[in-house]
Structure formats: C-alpha cells, structure tokens
Amino acid sequence: MSSTPSQSRTSGHDAGKPVGLSVNGHDLLFPPLPYDIHARADKATADKQLLDFVHVATYRKDVTRKQVTSAAFGDRHGAFRDLGAAIKQHTLDHLDHYLEQFVDNATAAGVKVHFAQNAEQANAICLDIARRAGAKLCVKSKSMVTEETQLLPQLEAMGVETVETDLGEFIIQLDHDAPSHIVTPMIHKNRQSVARAFERELGAPYTEDPQELTQIARAHLREKYRRADLGISGGNFLVAETGSVVICTNEGNGRFCTSAPRVHVAFVGIEKLVPTLEHLGVMLKLLARTSTGQPLTVYTHVMTGPRRAHEHGGPDEMHVILLDNGRTEILKPETREMLRCIRCGACLNACPVYRKVGGHSYGAVYSGPIGALITPMFRGLANYPDLPNASSLCGACYEACPVKINIPKYLIQLRAEMVSRRITKWSDRMMYRMWARSLGRGWTYRLGGWAQKLFFRWQARVAGTLESGDPYRARGWLNDLPGAAGGWTSQRDMPTPPARSFRQWWDEQNRP
Ligand code: SF4
Known part of the structure; x- marks a missing residue:
C-alpha cells in the first residue's frame, strides 16, 4: 500500500463509527461496527498469494510446535500444560492479591505504576509522561496492548516521532499496514514486499537477500535508538514477588527500547501476572516452544526498576501502565479461563479458518480462535456477531493451547448467548429451529x-x-x-x- 495513513481514532465502541488506523478508506484494526466479516474474508480467500504465505507459514509453525514440544516434554507435555494452566488460573483467582504485591514491589524498585481503566486513559497517561519528558523521538518494541489502545497515532499527533523496532512491525509501519498475527505480525507478506517497502520508504537499493535486508533495517534503527528519548514496550509477564516486567524477543530490539532512552513506559494487561520467578520459568518454557518452537526466546529481559546509581545502562524513569480495558469483565468465574492466554499464537497456526482467511479478516487486533473469543468480549458481542461462528469447532486450538483454554467450549457459549439475546438474525434462528425440530422427528x-x-x-x-x-x-x-x-x-x-x-x-x- 502506498497511501498515507489517516488517523481516525475515536473513542468508545459505538456502532457505525469508524475507529482506528485507516488506509485507503479501510479501517484495518477497528472497522465500522457492527463488523461484517464476509467482505474481508471473501477478499482474502480470493487472494491466492496471501493464502499461500499464510498457509505455508502457519502450517510450518504448527508442525514445528508439535515436533519441539514432543521432543522437549515427551509424554509429560500434557502435565506441563496442566501446570501452565494451573499457574495462570491460580493467579487470576487471586488477581487482587498479586496485583497489590506487584505494585508494592515495583514501586519499591523505583517504578511508577499507573492503572488505566480503558484505552483512552492508558494513552492519556503515556502522552502525559511523553510531554513531561519533552520527548521528540520514541522507539517502540512489539506490544499487542498498544495496538489495542492505538497509541502510536496519538503520539505522532502530539509531534513525537514513533518508530516500531520489531522487524515485522517496522515493515508493517513502513507499509501503513496492520499486524495480522499475534506473534508474526507480517505473516501475510513475503521478502519481495519487504524489499519494495525498503526501497520506497528508506531509499535503499532493491535486494531480496535476507541478510542485506536485515542490515538495512539495522542501520536505520540504530540511529533511532541513539537519538530516542522515550522507549515503549509491552510485557509478556509481570512477576508479583519481584515487581518485574518481562519481555521476550528474538531480535534484541526490546533491550534497546527499554534501556537506551531516558524514559521507559511498559503497557501491560492486568492478566499478565505470575506469582514468582519460579512460575515464570515454567511459562517461559511453554511460551517459546509453542509460539516459535524455540527452547527459549533469544532475549528474555527481566526488568526491575529504572537504572540504579551503580549501573551504566538503563532508563532514568520506568513506568508501568496496567490496562484493564474489559479484562475485569472477563474475570467473572464463567469466563475467567480466557484470561490465561499468554499470546503465543499457537491457536492461530493450528486453526483451519485462520489459515484460510488470514488475520485481517477478523477486523480486530486479536485474530484467530482467541481473537474470535475475546474480541466480542472486549468490544461487544453485538458488534462482532460473526466471530463466534468463525470456527469449525474442530478443537485444534484447544489441543495447541499451552494453558489449555477450552476455546471451542466458549465459542459455543457465545453462540448460545447470541441466540438468547436475539443477536443472531431472525432468519437464521428460524432455520435452526426448524432444523432442530426436523432432527427430533x-x-x-x-x-x-x-x-x-x-x-x-x-x-x-x-x-x-x-x-x-x-x-x-x-x-x-x-x-x-x-x-x-x-x-x-x-x-x-x-x-x-x-x-x-x-x-x-x-x-x-x-x-x-
Ligand atoms: S489462546 Fe492459548 S494458544 Fe491461543 S494465543 Fe492464547 S495461549 Fe496461545
């Protein structure tokens, strides 16, 4: 895409109002509501090239996950998943306790902890920090939560140049596109599209050589790290007993973003807590193997407070913004299990529907089976009536999930709720009623x-x-x-x- 992105963010979830990043009139992340999946899914299924990229990449990742987890855990894999699920479930069952513990320990380590009820509050807190720091250039590592709050257009509107530094997100930003996968944001692109984006946006010579492409990005980003005065990251985990923020990356960009600028702000959902470093070890093993098939991500940063007097590197200020944005609503006992998600992306790779329609078809930040589940919970079931049906209920997502979220069960619950609240179309309700009657006789x-x-x-x-x-x-x-x-x-x-x-x-x- 070569158009200039227009930033049309508005707040709230009102039906019919476009919100989010808009390219050529298409709102990539937050389309007009209620969202109709059919037009985008039809377009995706007609795009053979896109399907090939997505299918090949997801298929490979799924096969690798199965091989790696079976080699690493053998017949203890089920027990390891049970352990991961139990750790997350226990933390969620006592979230108030662990949140308090995290805040106390992080504050004692010099972190300023902020609570944000919704996206608007989270962005406002960050903009205020940026304003007080006099920030002009921000380097940002990958964060699904900042996609959720649509922070970047707001920073840019305030005059803070903001650069995505995860290679995939960087290319997405150059192309004015939106991520289409939780872990691999540019899964829908290939080497040629990266080469074209670098040539067009950075003035680099056209090359399809991966090493050369990486060097071009490296040279461009190093200069940004050197000059940046604000660093923004997400957080894969929060450790209550130490008040630490943990981020897992494979490129080392996370460390630059969080240690080179004077000020570091981490955006993290409140569900990302684990009680202790010992529990963190289990979750890191599960996350790396199920998301990328690695024993451990190449870089795992455990950050506990800003730079201390005797340390050479690190920010002068460290802030953590704890975001709710609908999570406490899901925390009710009937749906709490959904918050165990560690965003590993395994359910996307395993899903036959995701493989056919790609991530943009879901019309939201979170795609695939987990997106079909939590997007209607976060943004209103009536606003996303197609998503609970965007599943074959084959159970591949449940089998892949390292924390055993029973996604098919909850999708069926959402479908039942759609019928009871009459969100399902009258004609569909009648058809299924007649079908049920005919099956009964x-x-x-x-x-x-x-x-x-x-x-x-x-x-x-x-x-x-x-x-x-x-x-x-x-x-x-x-x-x-x-x-x-x-x-x-x-x-x-x-x-x-x-x-x-x-x-x-x-x-x-x-x-x-
Ligand atoms: S639902 Fe499970 S498999 Fe899907 S992203 Fe979350 S943790 Fe991974």
Missing part, C-alpha cells in the same frame, strides 16, 4: 433429506454434470448452486447425492 428428517436430494440432483441435471452409474454412489459435482446454497459452492464443489440413500441401502442389506 424421523419422518420430517427423512422428508427433508429426500427433498434436498431431489433438488441437488435436479440442479446437477440442469448443469449437465449428473452422471449415471452405481445408484448408491455420488456421481458428478455441483459447483454453482442458486440462492443461499450458492454460498457453499462459491468456495468449493459439492458432490451430487446418489440416487438412493444410505437408509435404503441399509434396509436392503438387512432385509430378511
């Missing part, structure tokens, strides 16, 4: 099956694709059904039903 089910068979065979006859032969085997394909049934054949072919049904075959076989 043998004769209506048989009548429906018979009518459906006649209709499909008639369609195949009209299309000239009906083949004769064994009456008990499907013959020929349907690829252009009319009306609502066309939604199915627009993306895939369907076998023509056989002339005689399975029930007829069964009766014949079992005739005395």
Whole structure:
C-alpha cells in the first residue's frame, strides 16, 4: 500500500463509527461496527498469494510446535500444560492479591505504576509522561496492548516521532499496514514486499537477500535508538514477588527500547501476572516452544526498576501502565479461563479458518480462535456477531493451547448467548429451529433429506454434470448452486447425492 495513513481514532465502541488506523478508506484494526466479516474474508480467500504465505507459514509453525514440544516434554507435555494452566488460573483467582504485591514491589524498585481503566486513559497517561519528558523521538518494541489502545497515532499527533523496532512491525509501519498475527505480525507478506517497502520508504537499493535486508533495517534503527528519548514496550509477564516486567524477543530490539532512552513506559494487561520467578520459568518454557518452537526466546529481559546509581545502562524513569480495558469483565468465574492466554499464537497456526482467511479478516487486533473469543468480549458481542461462528469447532486450538483454554467450549457459549439475546438474525434462528425440530422427528428428517436430494440432483441435471452409474454412489459435482446454497459452492464443489440413500441401502442389506 502506498497511501498515507489517516488517523481516525475515536473513542468508545459505538456502532457505525469508524475507529482506528485507516488506509485507503479501510479501517484495518477497528472497522465500522457492527463488523461484517464476509467482505474481508471473501477478499482474502480470493487472494491466492496471501493464502499461500499464510498457509505455508502457519502450517510450518504448527508442525514445528508439535515436533519441539514432543521432543522437549515427551509424554509429560500434557502435565506441563496442566501446570501452565494451573499457574495462570491460580493467579487470576487471586488477581487482587498479586496485583497489590506487584505494585508494592515495583514501586519499591523505583517504578511508577499507573492503572488505566480503558484505552483512552492508558494513552492519556503515556502522552502525559511523553510531554513531561519533552520527548521528540520514541522507539517502540512489539506490544499487542498498544495496538489495542492505538497509541502510536496519538503520539505522532502530539509531534513525537514513533518508530516500531520489531522487524515485522517496522515493515508493517513502513507499509501503513496492520499486524495480522499475534506473534508474526507480517505473516501475510513475503521478502519481495519487504524489499519494495525498503526501497520506497528508506531509499535503499532493491535486494531480496535476507541478510542485506536485515542490515538495512539495522542501520536505520540504530540511529533511532541513539537519538530516542522515550522507549515503549509491552510485557509478556509481570512477576508479583519481584515487581518485574518481562519481555521476550528474538531480535534484541526490546533491550534497546527499554534501556537506551531516558524514559521507559511498559503497557501491560492486568492478566499478565505470575506469582514468582519460579512460575515464570515454567511459562517461559511453554511460551517459546509453542509460539516459535524455540527452547527459549533469544532475549528474555527481566526488568526491575529504572537504572540504579551503580549501573551504566538503563532508563532514568520506568513506568508501568496496567490496562484493564474489559479484562475485569472477563474475570467473572464463567469466563475467567480466557484470561490465561499468554499470546503465543499457537491457536492461530493450528486453526483451519485462520489459515484460510488470514488475520485481517477478523477486523480486530486479536485474530484467530482467541481473537474470535475475546474480541466480542472486549468490544461487544453485538458488534462482532460473526466471530463466534468463525470456527469449525474442530478443537485444534484447544489441543495447541499451552494453558489449555477450552476455546471451542466458549465459542459455543457465545453462540448460545447470541441466540438468547436475539443477536443472531431472525432468519437464521428460524432455520435452526426448524432444523432442530426436523432432527427430533424421523419422518420430517427423512422428508427433508429426500427433498434436498431431489433438488441437488435436479440442479446437477440442469448443469449437465449428473452422471449415471452405481445408484448408491455420488456421481458428478455441483459447483454453482442458486440462492443461499450458492454460498457453499462459491468456495468449493459439492458432490451430487446418489440416487438412493444410505437408509435404503441399509434396509436392503438387512432385509430378511
Ligand atoms: S489462546 Fe492459548 S494458544 Fe491461543 S494465543 Fe492464547 S495461549 Fe496461545
């Protein structure tokens, strides 16, 4: 994309109001509400190149996760996942206690801790810190929470040049694009698009060599680190017993962002706590193996306060902004389990729907199965009525999740809530009601099956694709059904039903 991004952030979740980063009139992260997934998903499924990038990358990551976790944990993998789930669940069950402990210990270490109820408050706190520090240049490491609050356009509007330093996020920023994966933000791009972005935006010579591309980014970013007066990061974990913020990166950019500038601000969701450093060890092992297939991320920074008198490196000021933004609502016992998420991205890689439609189709910061679950919780079920249905309920996400969040179970709960609150369309509710009734009575089910068979065979006859032969085997394909049934054949072919049904075959076989 070569357009200039327009920053159209507004606050609140009002239906119909566009919010978020807008490119060529398309709001990438926060589209107009209620969000209709179909247009973007149709566009994504028609883009073969995008599908190839996403499919190959997610498939590889999923295979690597399985190999690495099985080699590392063997038959103790299930027990390790149970342990990770128990640590997170225990912390969430006593979140008030651990939050207090974290605040006390972080404050004692010299950190200024702020609480933000929503995105607007979190951004306002950060802007105030930037203003008081007289910040002109900000370097930022990867943070999903700042995507959630849409901080960057606000800093830029205040005159603070803000540079993403994670390589993927940096390229996304150059392209005025939005991340499409929790861990690998530019999963929808390839080497050629990176080369074009560097040539166009940085004036670098065109090259597709990964080493050369990395060197171009490195040279550009080093200069920014040197001059930056504000560093912003997220936080993978918070450790209550020490008051530490932990970030995991593979590029070392996190350390530059948090130690080179005078002021460091960490944006972290309140659910990221673990009780002790011992618990942190378990979570780090799970996170690295399930997200990138590494034993440990290359850099794990445990930051406890600003620079001390005897230290050479580190910021003079360290702030932690603890963000709620809908999390305390999810903390109720019925949905608390969802907050165990450590944003490893494994459920995205395992999901057959994510692989087909990519991250932008979800119309929100968090995509894939966990996005389909928490986006409606954060931003209103009525605003995202398609997301609970954007799943085949195959269970691959549950199997992949290192903290055992039962995503399919909660998606079904959301679907039930949509029906009970009449968010589901009247026509859909009627159709499913009739379907349920027909399944409850043998004769209506048989009548429906018979009518459906006649209709499909008639369609195949009209299309000239009906083949004769064994009456008990499907013959020929349907690829252009009319009306609502066309939604199915627009993306895939369907076998023509056989002339005689399975029930007829069964009766014949079992005739005395
Ligand atoms: S839901 Fe589980 S698998 Fe998905 S990102 Fe969160 S921790 Fe990872």
